[in-house]
Amino acid sequence: MKRVFLFIPLVAFAVLGLLFFLTIDRENKDVLPSPLVGQPFPPFEMSKLLTEEAVSTSALQGKPLLVNVWATWCPTCKAEHAFLNMLAEDGIRIVGINYKDERDKAHQWLTAYGNPYEFNVFDPEGKLGLDLGVYGAPETFLVDSSGVIRAKHVGDLNAAVWQKLEATYQGMK
């Protein structure tokens, strides 16, 4: 065995260390510029999670809203759920996209933890998620009354994040 090979773990660790170093304190990066901001919400023809009725893009129009991408397999979604409940109580309109999930589990989740959503679009294969450029859950989009995406937030929604987003939300019509 050549000694050179013994340096492989060290080099691998150095790369990892560099990655850690560069990712420290990236919290301000949560509000991402997305190519979709300023674009109309991608058109869809899907079914609702609970009632299984057909639902399409037009259902989003009328009043500004948050579109929240979530799943029962996602611990971060669990963490933000209480905050979504609070927002809904404050009269903020939230539509969910149940992303790559199972209907039964999602149903139970909403019964157990409360349902902040006006309705949920059921997206078991992540088709709508793909159109929206979703990398994982949770993600939240701010959509105005004409169905145009105004902002996107990746990661959990909490009081601190909402402080930043609220101005955009209030400015939407």
Place this chain on the structure above:
Amino acid sequence: MFDLYGDTLTTAPEFGQLALILAFVVAVIQSVIPFVGVQRRDALLMSWSRPLAAAQALFLTVSLVVLGYCFVIDDFSVTYVATNSNTALPTPYKISAVWGAHEGSLLLWVTMLGLWGLAVAWFSKGLPLIMLARVIGVLGIVSAGFILFTLETSNPFARTLPSIPPEGGDLNPLLQDFGLIVHPPTLYMGYVGLSVVFAFAIAALLGGRLDAAWARWSRPWTTAAWVFLTIGIALGSWWAYYELGWGGWWFWDPVENASLMPWLVATALLHSLAVTEKRGLFKSWTVLLAIFAFSLSLLGTFLVRSGVLTSVHAFASDPERGVFILALLGLCVGGSLLIYALKAPTVASVGRYEWLSKESFLMANNLLLLVAAFAILLGTLYPLIIDFMGMGKISVGAAWFNTMFVPLSVALTLIIGVGALSRWKADQASRLKNELILAAVLALVVGGLSPFLADGSLNWQVMMGVGISVWLIAISLVDIWKKTRGNLLRFGSLSLSFQGMVLAHIGVAVSVIGVTMVANYSQEESVRMAPGDSYVMSGYRFEFVEAGHIDGPNYSSDATRFRVFDGDREIALLQPEKRRYHARGSVMTEAAIDAGLFRDVYVSMGEPLEDGAWGMRLQVKPFMRWVWLGAIFMSIGGLLAMLDKRYRQVKRASSDVQKSGEVPA
């Protein structure tokens, strides 16, 4: 006591801080003097190692005890106490609040490092002085780094003066629980215990003697740390199960992954050390595993609180400290990997072995464990990499981890027993054939029938899970049968290492059965129930008796009472609660569980609904306890192996040493 602005203060925190500073000074001396002694071959300087290790342990313990005292007397002039305690907090939780947040858990961490150092100094009569000096020296360096980190960025004794808060902010309610009194210290003992193994590996590399004696010294320490890790992880899983109220016992959360990775690597290390000791093989590999195991422990302890990874468990994260942590990690891990690259032997080991031999099976075991650890590392870091590339923050789902982990565990369970049964160097298939056929037949029959006995329908996962467990148990029993020449009752007269090994392996099978059954036959329903309602699920009738209100010492809660019936027989009275803790206003779900060897009945409260009804979550989880029972078996197995008398044979160790010309202690 002195008087300041009319408030009475004790000087206890200053003594705590002073003890911590003294511990730092000792740690610095400890990381210099022994090495100077080694350099000059000066036995006197080297013999400083033991008293230095003892002094360090003493100062750290004093410091930790003082912090505990500050909590007990409600000294809210100490910022850390004010943030994490409250006069209404029950005293046991005041003590556990010591490690309830970052500063205190760090102090606990370094104190344990000191205590492990003391243990090495104490139980090292057979160790050559030069080896001991290097080991204690390495521990001193690690300790100095982390005490400095504590003092500089996370001082638990910092005061809020002059305006002392009249009341504290209370301990995070998630942590006000028995599980959280015992889980972190146990897990930390495991994490920190791996530092000893690490120190042995570095000392052996520095001294250029990666031999059987080194492996034999390392083995009991590795096993001790591994036992703590095993118990710690099991406790954490148990705590999450009853305290988070979701009924899940493993979430593939970064904090959990951080504890599982060092466990997997430590498990590989245990087996690799056996090969190095008995056969003189895998030396470079074993050293590398020792470095990895400790590095992953550091990663586990610190990464989650550096702000690098986010986690639902991370109750103590702070990006401010991230850079310091990274620098420390870089020094510890990078430094040791550099020493490894420069000093590890490049000559191939002399021993030979056939492909059908214990060595081969242990190599396969090592590879599977390492691949599993690597898969988890990748899954844990993937969100970080995605984030780094500017593609957002995400959670990697449990589905991914299960897809990776389940097949690896199946393969591992299949080869464990065979590895134990086979011989060193070379074995004949014909010798093993009969035993393996017997085990395979048993596995196929029991595994094949099990889903039909459980619920009458075909289920491949259950057949597989139960089948491989029966396979492993059968082979283990055959092994005992052969070793005792057909008299299983003579099991107690076999060597403790063998007893321990068999018990630990059976523990793996027990856990696999538990995981399989829980994953496949758990029933859960979320239902709307009002007092007086009944609901029937998987043969049990849940009767909602009444709803009420309870006032606890520092919380008040909505509680409900359920009777659970199996047919007409009442089997349990369960009282789940939903608690609101006053100080922080946070709400916690307290599940009520009726535990049994073959099933757990689990009731937790969801949201209140109209007309006094509640969203209730009812669960029946068969074989839940087996998951942790297996971990208990493994821990007892480890304990037995550690106590084997051959690790106390001082003479053999030192005679090896005199041959190699080093100074015995």
